[in-house]
Amino acid sequence: MRSRPVSGRAMCHPRCGGRASCRWRRGRQWRCGWGTSERLRIEGLRTIKANPQRASGVRHDAHAALRRIRVSPWRRLGHDEGCSFQELPMFARLTRRAALAAALLALPATAFAQSWPTRPVTMIIPFAAGGPTDVLGRVMAERMSQILGQQVIVENVGGAGGMTGTARVARQGQDGYSFVLGTVGTHAVNQTLYKEPLYNAATDFAPVTLIAEVPLILITRKDFPASNLQEFIAYVKANQSKLQYASAGAGSAVHLGCLYLNSVIATNDVTHVPYRGSAPAIQDLVGGRVDYMCEISSTALPHIQGGTVKALATMTSARAAVLPDLRTAQEQGLQGFEAYTWNAFFMHKAVDPAILARLRAVTIEAMDTAAVRDRLVALGATMAVPDRRGGPYLQRLVESEIAKWAGPIRASGATQ
Structure with a gap:
């Protein structure tokens, strides 16, 4: 030289x-x-x-x-x-x-x-505390903290159908010390529902792993004048301008489920009332201030069992393990109808690959822990099988879900 x-x-x-x-x-x-x-x-x-x-x-x-x-x-x-x-x-x-x-x-x-993490890590849950995504996230965070030897701090950042909290990771999470618990709402529906989404779900994140799929349940206030899905459809069609359905926020999986149901049964005049999470939405449903919801099974279950709401249908092709006696929408006449959500971890797109791999390994270890698996299954979740836990699979899932829901959302006229 x-x-x-x-x-x-x-x-x-x-x-x-x-x-x-x-x-x-x-x-x-x-x-x-x-x-x-x-x-x-x-x-x-x-x-x-x-x-x-x-x-x-x-x-x-x-x-x-x-x-x-x-x-x-x-x-x-x-x-x-x-x-x-x-x-x-x-x-x-x-x-x-x-x-x-x-x-x-x-x-x-x-x-x-190799030494990551050297300080606490933040799990962003883009919905209010007490909701289904929050419950799943906290179950995972407790076990992941034990595995990592560092605390996984849960931070609820709601707003804009989950986009506010999700966008924080897309903009500020490149150091690997924050990640988001995403859903079909945050990483698929919002890309079409909003004319100007805060991020590109397909390109602004590094997919970590799919955790679970969770069915939606059609629930109503306990005095709603219907005892099955067909009676519900008839009543809503006759009174749709007078009725209200609640959701965990515009673009949430709960919103998506009822939006899809209303489009299928041609009742698009029902008023949508968005909340900052499922917990306050269910509270108003129990109080009779709204008429129905398409709620995630993990959150709906205790209210169904307690008799404070009425369950009319499981919105997936198979009955939920936690509600084996509740018939599906398909069994009650809506052929081919299916609505569910999923939960997965995402990091900033520029995060170090070694950190991404480490978080994936820790997540899978937590998922395979018997206590965690049993708790989530008891809440109605179906754990992701091994061949669906990789980053490439999750990337393909996000892209396919964006395409899947674009048509129904545009047809409903719900784009904001």
């Missing part, structure tokens, strides 16, 4: 006596080995290679490498001790701070990722 001298006047130090071994000559270029920044990088890599378990001590290793080089920088760069420091090329005269920065930047990013 060749480097130009600092000036044409540069010459050997008087003590070298013009020996042939000195590589510094008047008017000639300096021939030496690697530069300081390259040697810093090599020193750091050697340290990590010798002890890969000390990835968390990268700063210490960089400092140590710097100290070794600074003992005699011109000697390490290939000069006799007679050559003075002032005669070194300018790039070699780095300050301690600049050299350390160069060393840290040169070290591979995976060295930092």
Whole structure:
């Protein structure tokens, strides 16, 4: 490697006596080995290679490498001790701070990722506390905290059908210390429901893993004048301008389910009342202030069992394991009708691949924990099977769901 001298006047130090071994000559270029920044990088890599378990001590290793080089920088760069420091090329005269920065930047990013996380991690749940997505997220967070050895903090950031919280990860989550629990609403429906969505669900995220699929249940206030789906359809058709249906927010899975149902049974004049999450929506349903909902089974179940609401149909092709006696919409005459939601983790699109892989492994380990699996199944969830847990599968799911719901949403005229 060749480097130009600092000036044409540069010459050997008087003590070298013009020996042939000195590589510094008047008017000639300096021939030496690697530069300081390259040697810093090599020193750091050697340290990590010798002890890969000390990835968390990268700063210490960089400092140590710097100290070794600074003992005699011109000697390490290939000069006799007679050559003075002032005669070194300018790039070699780095300050301690600049050299350390160069060393840290040169070290591979995976060295930092190996020790992830070194502080608490935030799980963004883009809906209000107490709702079905929140319940599932908190069950997962507790076990994931145990596996990681760092707390997984649950933060509820509702608004805009889940887009507000989801957008935070898309914009600020590149450091790997926040991720979002997404749904069919946040990562499919909102892309068509809103004319100007806050993010591109297909390109702005790195898919982690699919966790579970959850059926929707058609529930009504307990005094609603219908005891099955066909009676419900007849009553809604005759009174649609007087009725209201609730949801966890525009674009939520709960909104999607009833939007789809209303379009199929031709009752699009029913008023939609969006809430900031399922919990306040169900509260008003129990209180009789709204007429019906297409609620996620995990949230609807305790109210059905408690008799505070009435369940009329399971909105999937198969009956829910937690409500085996409740007939499906297909069994009650709506052939081919199916509405459900799913839950999955997503990170920022630019997150380090090693961190993404680590979170995926931790998520799967939590899913396979018997206590977690039993709790979620008891809430009505169907856990994702192994061949549906990879990032590529989740990416394909998001893209297909966006296309699947675009037509019904546009046909309903619900685009905002």
